[in-house]
Amino acid sequence: MLLDMAATAFGDRVALGGRGDGITFEHLVRVSAGGATLLRSSGAERVAYLGGNSTAFPAVLFAAATAGMPFVPLNYRLGEDQLDGLLGELHGPVVVCDEAYQDVVARSGLKVHRSEEWLATAALAEPSEPVEVDDEAPAVLLFTSGTTSKPKAVVLRHSNLVSYVLQTVEFGSAEPAEAALTSVPPYHIAGVGTVLTNIYSGRRLVYLPNFSAGAWLRLVAAEQVTSAMVVPTMLARIVEELAGARAATPTLRSIAYGGARMPRPVLEKALAAFPDAGFVNAYGLTETSSTIAILSPDDHRTALLSPDPAVAARLSSAGRLVPGVEGEIRDSAGAPTGPGEVGELWVRGGQISGEYLGLGSVLDADGWFPTRDRACLDPGGYLFIEGRADDTIIRGGENIAPAEIEDVLIHHPAVKEVAVIGLPDIEWGERLTAVVVPAAHATPEPDDLRAWVRARLRGSRTPDEVIFRDGLPYTPTGKLLRRQLVAEIGSPTTYERT
Amino acid sequence: MRLKTGLRLRSQVCATEVIVVRPGSSEIDLTCGGHPMIGSKETPADGLDLKPELASGTLLGKRYTDKDNEIEILVTKAGAGSIADGLAPLLLKEAKPLPSSD
Numbered sequence: 001m002l003l004d005m006a007a008t009a010f011g012d013r014v015a016l017g018g019r020g021d022g023i024t025f026e027h028l029v030r031v032s033a034g035g036a037t038l039l040r041s042s043g044a045e046r047v048a049y050l051g052g053n054s055t056a057f058p059a060v061l062f063a064a065a066t067a068g069m070p071f072v073p074l075n076y077r078l079g080e081d082q083l084d085g086l087l088g089e090l091h092g093p094v095v096v097c098d099e100a101y102q103d104v105v106a107r108s109g110l111k112v113h114r115s116e117e118w119l120a121t122a123a124l125a126e127p128s129e130p131v132e133v134d135d136e137a138p139a140v141l142l143f144t145s146g147t148t149s150k151p152k153a154v155v156l157r158h159s160n161l162v163s164y165v166l167q168t169v170e171f172g173s174a175e176p177a178e179a180a181l182t183s184v185p186p187y188h189i190a191g192v193g194t195v196l197t198n199i200y201s202g203r204r205l206v207y208l209p210n211f212s213a214g215a216w217l218r219l220v221a222a223e224q225v226t227s228a229m230v231v232p233t234m235l236a237r238i239v240e241e242l243a244g245a246r247a248a249t250p251t252l253r254s255i256a257y258g259g260a261r262m263p264r265p266v267l268e269k270a271l272a273a274f275p276d277a278g279f280v281n282a283y284g285l286t287e288t289s290s291t292i293a294i295l296s297p298d299d300h301r302t303a304l305l306s307p308d309p310a311v312a313a314r315l316s317s318a319g320r321l322v323p324g325v326e327g328e329i330r331d332s333a334g335a336p337t338g339p340g341e342v343g344e345l346w347v348r349g350g351q352i353s354g355e356y357l358g359l360g361s362v363l364d365a366d367g368w369f370p371t372r373d374r375a376c377l378d379p380g381g382y383l384f385i386e387g388r389a390d391d392t393i394i395r396g397g398e399n400i401a402p403a404e405i406e407d408v409l410i411h412h413p414a415v416k417e418v419a420v421i422g423l424p425d426i427e428w429g430e431r432l433t434a435v436v437v438p439a440a441h442a443t444p445e446p447d448d449l450r451a452w453v454r455a456r457l458r459g460s461r462t463p464d465e466v467i468f469r470d471g472l473p474y475t476p477t478g479k480l481l482r483r484q485l486v487a488e489i490g491s492p493t494t495y496e497r498t
Numbered sequence: 499m500r501l502k503t504g505l506r507l508r509s510q511v512c513a514t515e516v517i518v519v520r521p522g523s524s525e526i527d528l529t530c531g532g533h534p535m536i537g538s539k540e541t542p543a544d545g546l547d548l549k550p551e552l553a554s555g556t557l558l559g560k561r562y563t564d565k566d567n568e569i570e571i572l573v574t575k576a577g578a579g580s581i582a583d584g585l586a587p588l589l590l591k592e593a594k595p596l597p598s599s600d
Binding site: 001005008009132135162163167168169170171172173193194198201203227254256258278291294296323 | 503559560572576595600
């Protein structure tokens with residue numbers, strides 16, 4: 001439906017790829033119809049995609065929708081055993097993959113197409129009429145990143161994704177010259193969201209298969225990109241690459257970021273490096289069909305200029321809930337909390353799935369979904385996310401959100417990156433350990449960093465110890481791997497303790 | 499009829515197809531070209547004609563609402579009829595796009 005609408009309205013516009021050699025909306029419909037024939041001939045019930053960011057990804061997504069088959073983008077960075085496990089859970093899907101993964105899939109005995117070849121064949125294959133499926137049928141199965149538990153496949157129904165698009169995007173709102181650059185991988189919910197929302201807007205999609213800050217900046221300039229979505233670790237590398245200079249990207253009007261917490265110093269440097277771009281903070285989960293809250297460019301500007309500390313603080317917020325989504329903060333007993341009180345964020349709306357393959361729905365009787373994120377709402381309805389409930393450190397019976405301490409330490413001039421974790425402790429149950437990556441040429445003293453925190457937060461927030469490392473472990477989509485860090489630091493011989 | 503979010507309907511006398519984005523809280527007699535809209539998979543009745551006073555046409559991708567701005571209907575296929583509550587045409591809703599977030 002979404003692609004058909006776009007093809008009807010602006011069929012001869014380029015939908016995917018380069019300004020000169022891209023695929024038009026009309027041709028994308030043709031490829032999807034031919035691709036659907038190829039996918040259906042496999043006899044499989046699901047379509048798995050194992051590959052990087054490229055034109056093949058949206059083409060396979062729409063072909064699967066045309067074929068009435070659920071689409072499952074897989075994390076190509078997983079090891080062979082893990083991939084085998086996920087493919088097993090999908091009960092014999094047909095697989096479209098990049099050449100690099102062809103052998104791995106072939107060994108599992110599944111029907112496999114190489115993405116480039118598939119794309120060329122799809123354009124020539126007998127086109128299929130779209131298969132009518134129920135709005136409540138699964139459209140996309142997406143494995144969660146699994147930073148806090150084993151990856152689970154979230155079931156996103158056609159109704160969830162359509163609700164997300166219709167509630168948050170205006171049809172055909174993009175000017176013909178607009179282009180969106182995607183650097184997040186296909187297996188990330190923002191990778192799926194970006195296809196649907198930009199196609200529906202009539203905006204050309206440009207892909208950067210392997211992110212590097214230099215390549216990103218060059219591609220934005222070369223393809224006259226007007227909007228881009230990045231995760232915080234990418235934006236950090238982009239501002240580092242620019243080293244204080246203004247970016248030479250005159251067409252770029254919008255930079256959206258999300259997927260993990262944005263360190264404030266990185267955001268401030270980015271605002272200076274891209275003075276003509278509007279910044280958008282998008283907050284969402286796989287289970288919520290992408291974005292459920294947005295901090296708009298106007299919100300960013302207002303917060304930056306406001307003398308009112310409550311308004312200025314909103315620069316660190318996730319903004320306000322999008323239309324069609326309700327939110328509520330509840331305490332541990334499930335009762336709603338007052339403004340400014342921290343609890344768990346629950347959300348409800350057409351785009352919220354809250355259902356996992358083989359495990360069923362976790363929605364409550366009234367359709368509310370527990371996000372497992374600790375958060376609070378200010379009186380203006382701005383949402384502040386503290387972090388995953390599972391990351392909460394319990395020190396001496398007190399619940400402590402790592403983010404509170406990290407947000408203070410990241411402003412210390414000698415700190416480049418920081419993670420605060422809880423390590424087992426005989427006296428406190430868990431002790432607060434700050435793991436710090438020093439800024440270039442800086443040699444911070446642990447006691448200085450502890451004093452920095454003590455001067456700004458309650459005494460119970462002062463780290464019990466500070467450990468220095470060269471880097472922190474992140475997923476490629478910018479999520480800090482806290483459990484891995486706890487496990488690594490559990491072997492005390494590797495690191496110098498203080 | 500009582501609308502429901504996500505409900506898909508079609509006109510009996512033109513190509514118009516719609517989806518309900520906001521159902522509102524009260525009943526509505528949703529028509530297109532002067533005749534009741536039906537489920538997207540239902541077959542139009544025979545012998546119906548587009549009423550000339552309700553033939554201004556629908557616009558692809560546009561949102562329509564009632565005078566109280568309670569309901570929201572989005573056109574997924576354009577057609578020659580006008581969508582209306584009974585015989586009172588719905589109003590074209592002004593777009594307020596959110597910034598692009600992904």
